[in-house]
Amino acid sequence: MSSSDLYPLLPERLLPWFSRNARELPWRRDHEPYHVWISEIMLQQTRVEAVKPYYIRFLSELPDISSLANAPEEQVFKLWEGLGYYSRARNLQRAARMIMDRFDGVFPNQMPEILSLPGIGPYTAGAIASICFELPEPAVDGNVLRVISRLLCLEDPVDAPSVRKEITESLRRIYPAGKCGTFTQSLMELGAIVCVPNGTPACSICPLADICKAFLENRTEQYPVRSEKKARxxxxxxxxxxxxxxxxxxxxxxxxxxxxxxxxxxxxxxxxxxxxxxxxxxxxxxxxxxxxxxxxxxxxxxxxxxxxxxxxxxxxxxxxxxxxxxxxxxxxxxxxxxxxxxxxxx
Ligand code: SF4
Incomplete structure (x- = not known):
């Protein structure tokens, strides 16, 4: 089966699997953009279990866009302390202030406006657009890149912008109307708990096992291919x-x-x-x-x-x-x- 044949199979495989296997997470209780936004920014480079207490504490002190926009910067940093990458906390507050000034305090619901907010790149924008507003916008993070890389036995490095772009475009074409948010989350979830980054992927319980090239060719450990990293x-x-x-x-x-x-x-x-x-x-x-x-x-x-x-x-x-x-x-x-x-x- 070619790659173009495999992509359209993803929604029918992943949506039922996700409805049975999704983890209960604090930020999945609703589709409020503020909640999804804060959780997605916190989850960058940080494990789910580590984020949970930070997320709960952050929302209890700063429950909405307005409270974040008006908080002293020191309070925002304090709530972020230990998560690292403090520029993310600073950008959260800058974005909240911009939402108050330019969008009357309402989180924007179209991609260009979402992407105009500080600290929000294509991945986070895609997550918010699909989960909160049901737009067919993929959110391609490391989890998604890994799943697609193994599914298709991609020989090109997944961290190359051209590869990410191609995967994003291919996914955008098969986003299921009315289930965009669930589809985004199902792809991320498969990468997080089944097609895992470290150790052996759990192919025996994977809903894609019968179509996954890497699994069928017994080459899962060869993917994803990455370009060589510059030394720190x-x-x-x-x-x-x-x-x-x-x-x-x-x-x-x-x-x-x-x-x-x-x-x-x-x-x-x-x-x-x-x-x-x-x-x-x-x-x-x-x-x-x-x-x-x-x-x-x-x-x-x-x-x-x-x-x-x-x-x-x-x-x-x-x-x-x-x-x-x-x-x-x-x-x-x-x-x-x-x-x-x-x-x-x-
Ligand atoms: S079959 Fe295995 S390698 Fe393929 S997508 Fe599923 S978990 Fe990943």
């Missing part, structure tokens, strides 16, 4: 966990552009310093260290960078040159990314 840039950092006698922690705010823009951080500098160099550097930055408690080595992986960090924990005398914050205030009001927070938790 590696950077060495010395981080300072400076505590005063009242166990307050020194923090500073990052610039409002670039990596982790606008968030809070522990003081740090480039390179891996030895103990004496670290004590000298702490004095240079305005601290008055009285003892060096310990040294911790950790790494943190971002999308394009890896930080290799050596953190020195020091007790300091209070000084006006640095901002010292109580731990509980730091916990509740300051957005400290995981890269730095991990040193407070060990």
């Amino acid at each position: 840039r590696e950077e060495n950092l010395t981080v300072f966990l400076l505590r005063d006698q009242n166990d307050r922690i020194a923090v500073s705010q990052r610039p409002d552009h670039g990596l982790l823009a606008g968030l809070w951080e522990l003081p740090h500098m480039d390179g891996l310093l030895n103990e004496q160099e670290a004590l000298d550097a702490a004095r240079d930055m305005g601290a008055a260290p009285v003892s060096l408690i310990r040294c911790m080595n950790r790494s943190h992986v971002f999308t394009h960078i890896i930080w290799h960090m050596r953190c020195y924990e020091m007790i300091c005398e209070s000084t006006d040159n640095l901002l010292f914050v109580n731990r509980d205030v730091l916990e509740t009001r300051y957005s400290l990314p995981t890269a730095f927070r991990q040193f407070l938790e060990t």
